[in-house]
Amino acid sequence: MGRLTIWGVEGIGEITPQDQLGKIISDACRQEPNGPLQNNDVLVVTQKIVSKAEGRLVAIDANDPLSHKQLVEDEAVRIVRRRGDLIITETKHGFVCANSGIDLSNVERGYAALLPIDSDKSARRIRDIIGATLGVSVGVIISDTFGRPWRKGLTDVAIGVAGVAGVVDLRGTPDSLGRIMQVTEVAVADELASAAELVMGKSSGVPVAIVRGVDETWFRNSDIGELVRPPQEDLFR
């Protein structure tokens, strides 16, 4: 296996509705001190700037700390758990997360950012623009920060993918003792999102990271369905 290098893309300013996000990322990547983008780089793009570019900001009452809670229910297909102000929902996309993925941080006061309607499509659009402007074929992951049961702390996961696998199926690959392994489906897109988060921080204004050195066999058509477990297969809904 190779060596992985991960760094944040500098120079992406505040994003506003109607901004051509793919173009802005492409321009920023052109200035990269680490050299131009290469084939089989993975771009990890945080959900917040995708939501902003796609006009997914909704006005809320800035003086009412719970004014976005109705939005949370509107964006949900199911309330999975509720305790006090904390609401865990299943979103229209099939994600199970706090507050239907709606959040107020890094958004102008008086607004809430909803998740993109179709983050696979958002990822494909960015991938296509990078291909057209820079002439390279990259993978794109839209990432968001989710909690999880049983463990403290948040990790970044993929909510949209284009050109790079969501899950890599190692079923049937012999283990190091030469026997057939039973089941190892690795959620590489989630691991890539988590790895990228390590160079982004939460408040440093670096909403895009590049991962270089990813296994070339992981580049292919993909969609977030690889990572979303249908309710009927889930033991925890």
Add this chain to the structure above:
Amino acid sequence: MGRLTIWGVEGIGEITPQDQLGKIISDACRQEPNGPLQNNDVLVVTQKIVSKAEGRLVAIDANDPLSHKQLVEDEAVRIVRRRGDLIITETKHGFVCANSGIDLSNVERGYAALLPIDSDKSARRIRDIIGATLGVSVGVIISDTFGRPWRKGLTDVAIGVAGVAGVVDLRGTPDSLGRIMQVTEVAVADELASAAELVMGKSSGVPVAIVRGVDETWFRNSDIGELVRPPQEDLFR
């Protein structure tokens, strides 16, 4: 934020009980083509070789595919879910995972590998030996591969930590619009474990990875309690 580089450590062979794992890793790191270990590198070590070195292998009936199921119950403090052969348990350590973390892959036929008794202690021991033999202060994470509810595929997480934070608390850090953020506790040890998995593969026999470029403020005393959510705080047990 800096640039992160991640690569697997070559040359660590099969590990057997009584092997001095810290010494073996230290020797392998000495041969590193990427140069010697540096202060504030993070070593991610997979659970399997720790379990092997610590003699956590248990003989099972190789001809009975369910012979390790009694072990699963012995290692559990609670059965969280059961469906067919799949058992999700809470282990003595507080981890919620399939089969109490017991697995048969990359283990000699007729044996099952139990989780280390105290992976923080395992991590500290490796960290201390690296410090004594190579004169550098590193963080050590013991990683394992867990499933999760709601999402398909497995990701690597931390089951033991030494010298590097489990969770970094960004509460109170201003966001990019200068306001105080509400809650962002990032599970950096889990994200580091996931990042390392990307260069290890599951069957390639690379059980240790080095992460270089980690934020220097994350190096401090730590334990896995930072990442294990107590049952009474959990909405999903």
